Amino acid sequence: MDPSSPPFLLAKLTPLHSEQLLQGLNVLRQHQELCDVVLRVGEAKIHAHKVVLASISPYFKAMFTGNLSEKENAEVEFQCVDEAALQAIVEYAYTGTVFISQDTVESLLPAANLLQVKLVLKECCAFLESQLDPGNCIGIWRFAETYGCHELYLAASKFICQNFEDVCQTEEFLELTHSELDEIVSNDCLNVVTEETVFYALEAWVKYDVQERQKYLAQLLHCVRLPLLSVKFLTRLYEANHLIRDDHTCKHLLNEALKYHFMPEHRLSHQSMLLTRPRCAPKVLCAVGGKAGLFACLESMERYDPSKNSWETVASMADKRINFGVGVMLGFIFVVGGHNGVSHLSSIERYDPHQNQWTVCRPMKEPRTGVGAAVIDNQLYVVGGHSGSSYLNTVQRYEPISDSWLDSAGMLYCRCNFGLTAL
Structure with missing residues (x-):
């Protein structure tokens, strides 16, 4: 260093400087000094600096820097913003803090949304999410949808589904519109022990205003997984429930559900598959077939339940298999081809987890061992393998509804x- 050079110090005091700057600007605002805009709500007037407001809000930035008349005006009138909410947002601009409570959030969130003050909007949503309970979740769900708060909407929707058995006992539930109710009870993640809960909830909603709502019963009944109800329950509905008995479409739906129990050949229809998906189905791991030791081929299947940390043996396949293809679609497990220890296989089997049984389906056109299998759009693609006499490059596609190749x-x-996967 040159001894003749004057000494200097570059002090990095950014946090202290930022705090001092905000405090200084806030003092100027409080004393109405150097303010260049007045925000008017009704008779109330809020003094502020355009540059401060524009720095925290794209709405204000566009207003004060664009071609709008407000750019030159010293006073801007607001007609759709609550006075206290606007005052709170201006305070936030100068202090970085905002007070949110049950009393203020319903006016503060719409104001923050309109003025595009993202951090205040985010905090309002977080506050409402923390307040979710069975008695208010539907109101918050609607509120979030109205103001486009996507994450809050998803959180409220998830809460409704997870706590459905409590939510359906509330006044808010009975005041749902039919389209809102349809959206809720159609959800695959509705947390219910039995579909009876869903039916009784719909029935209570209809009876709340039976003259106006009875016309929606058939539409809503489509959302109930009727085939998952017992024959006894379905029969009792058919015989004793006058709301069902007096509606032709409802009776038809019950008939279809009874067919599912008494006529297994109907279980692969597209509609039956949609209506038999269990709600919040637990994820399990299935180990199918394979070898036990050096020579023994297996037809057995075991199922691992992570929530119980346990294995259980379930129904066995018709054929022993190794080196086969497997795919999951429409709630069923399909195994195809492979080798049984004696010969190459062209057969395919389908496992129904609800009935705990295997069904033999239409076989492939040629046997395949060491085959690849993957599912796209509810169709099983079976690729390559060995036929017993040659390696294969051929591909067949299985369509489960028509049981055809x-x-x-x-x-x-x-x-x-x-290796084969669908992407």
Whole structure:
């Protein structure tokens, strides 16, 4: 260093400087000094600095820097903003703090949303999410949808589904519109022990204003997974429930549900599959077939439940299999091809977890061992493998509703024992 150079110090005091700057600006505002805009709500007038407001709000920035008349005006009138909410947002601009309570949030959130003050809006949403309970979750759900608060809307929707058995006992639930109720009870994540809860909730909603709401019963009954109800319950509804008995469409839906129990061939119809998906189905791991030791092939299947940390043996396949393909679609497990220890297989089997049984389906056109299988759009693609005499590049597509096979474009090369996935 040159000894003749004057000494200097560069002090980095950014947090202290920022705090001092805000405090200084706030003092100027409180004394109405150097203020260049007045925000008027009714008879109330709020003095502020345009540059401060524009720094925290794209709404104010556009107002004061664009081609709007407010750019030159010293006074701006607001007609759709609550006075206390606007005052709170101006305070936030100068202090970085805002007071949120049950009394203020309903006016503060719409104001923050309109003025595009994102941090205040985020804090309002977080506050409402922390206040969710069975008695207010539907109101918060509607509120979030009205103001486009997507994350709060999802949180409230999740809360409604998780606590449905309590929520459906509230006054808010009975005051739902039919379209809102349809959206809720259609949700796959509705947390109910039995579909009876869903039916009784719909029935209570209809009876709350039966003259006006009875016309929606059939539409809403479509949302109940009727085939998951017992034969006894379905029969009792058919015989004793006058709301059901007097509606032709409702009776038809019950008939279809009874067919599911008494006529297994109807279970693969598209409608039956939609109506038998369990709510909040637990995720389990299935181990199917394979080898026990050096030579023994297995037809058995075991199921692991992570929530219980336990394995259980379930129904066995019709055929022993190794080196087969497997896919999951429409709530069923499909296993295809493979080898049974003696010969290559062209057969395919379907496992129904609700009935705990396997069904043999229409076989492939040729046997395949070491095959690849993947599901796209509820169709099972079976690719390559070995037929017992040659390696294959052919691809077949299985359509479960019609229980039929179609040829698809073949691979460029023959392959066996390879990896395959749908993306």
